[in-house]
Amino acid sequence: MPASLPIGTRGSPLALWQAEHVRDRLSAHHGPDRGAAMLKVISTSGDRIQDKPLAEFGGKGLFTKEIDEALLRGDIALAVHSMKDLPTQLPEGLCLAAVLPRADVRDAFLSPVAPSLAALPEGAVVGTSSLRRGAQVRRLRPDLKVVDFRGNVQTRLRKLAGGVADATLLAKAGLDRLGLADAATSVLSVEEMLPAVAQGAIGVVAREDDAETLALLEPLNDAATSVAVTCERAFLAELDGSCRTPIAGLAEVGAGTIRFRGLILSPGGAEWHDVEMTGPMDEAEAIGRQAGEAIRGRAGPSFLENLM
Known part of the structure; x- marks a missing residue:
């Protein structure tokens, strides 16, 4: 693994952990004696806009745009992202490697006042920047107040x-x-709170024509995760999902x-409509695409249009 292999990442502690994890996996597969890739922190529009909801500024692409541009220019060889932040359509010339x-x-x-969402007192304030979480909270507890809550962990x-x-x-x-598992007051089951599409997965993006980097990344790909994420992202793409639309999806492989x-x-x-x-x-x-078509049919043509 050449030392000149720069890895693009956002600068939050979680983003840096993920980039370092990819670097460690590369070293484990290809040997530390071949050099250590360096991390290149890139500030994105999503990181800089902290005082307003992301939906007002274009949604998910705000966390990847500047990193994509650096990748296409050749400033970096690969980029590490939380998969749930990746738009369903990558810029021409880039691929999910x-x-x-x-x-x-x-x-x-997480709460200092209640052990669970169900136990929150009436009228309590829940902070979240996620439309998906906010909508599901309101579905479960319409008495609660949901406020925008931006920033890293x-x-x-x-x-x-x-x-x-x-x-x-x-x-x-x-x-x-981040070693902060103890900060959680409790964990919601997926039956109670369906996760975001691709939540929990780390993706690595590279240039389609960079055969050397693609070959280095190939051993890192997990087949089961890739299949599940492909299904979920097809569902999201069918619904033209963005940060403006409260959409959840989970594929389980076995x-x-x-x-x-x-x-x-x-x-x-x-x-709400489920499938x-x-x-x-x-x-x-x-399957993901068909699920999107089915839920669109149930919701009717005006449902998504009213959310845009």
Whole structure:
């Protein structure tokens, strides 16, 4: 692994952990004696906009745009992302080169005032920047107040400790990776809170024409995770999902089959539609697409249009 192999990443502690994890996996597969790749921190629009909801500025691509541009210019050889931040359509010339084994897909509940979401007192304030989480909270507890809660994991923990909200929700995988598992008050089951598409997975993006880097990344790809993420992202793409649409989806792979569950909600959580499909894992993309078509049919043509 050449020392000149620069890895692009955002600068948050979680993003740096993920980039270092990819670097460690590369060294484990190709040998530390061949050199250590360097990390190149790139500030993204999503990182710089902290005072307003992301939906007002274009959604998911705000966390990848500047990194994509650096990759296309050749400033970096590969980019490491939380898969749930990746738009379903990558810029021309880039490809998803590897998806690492998935971590815990569930959401963690954090609160100094209650042991669980169900136990929060009436009128309590829940902070989250995720429309998906906010809509599901409102669906489960319409009496609660949901407020926008931006920032990295550490920033949100400080806001919670400072009383900005009575509770928040964070990805369990992120807490685990940062050594902050004890910060979780409890963990929500996927039946209670369906996760974001590709939550818990780390993706590596590279240039389509960079055969050397693609070959280096190939051993990092986890087949089961890749299949599950492909299904979930096909569902999201069919619905043209972005940060403006509260959409959840989870594919589980086992014994050659894949089980997919999807959910779309109004931001207020009062209206929602779900879908479940099972089929052969080699038809993962088709299953995700069919699930998207099915849920669109149930919701009707105006449901998604009203969310855009």
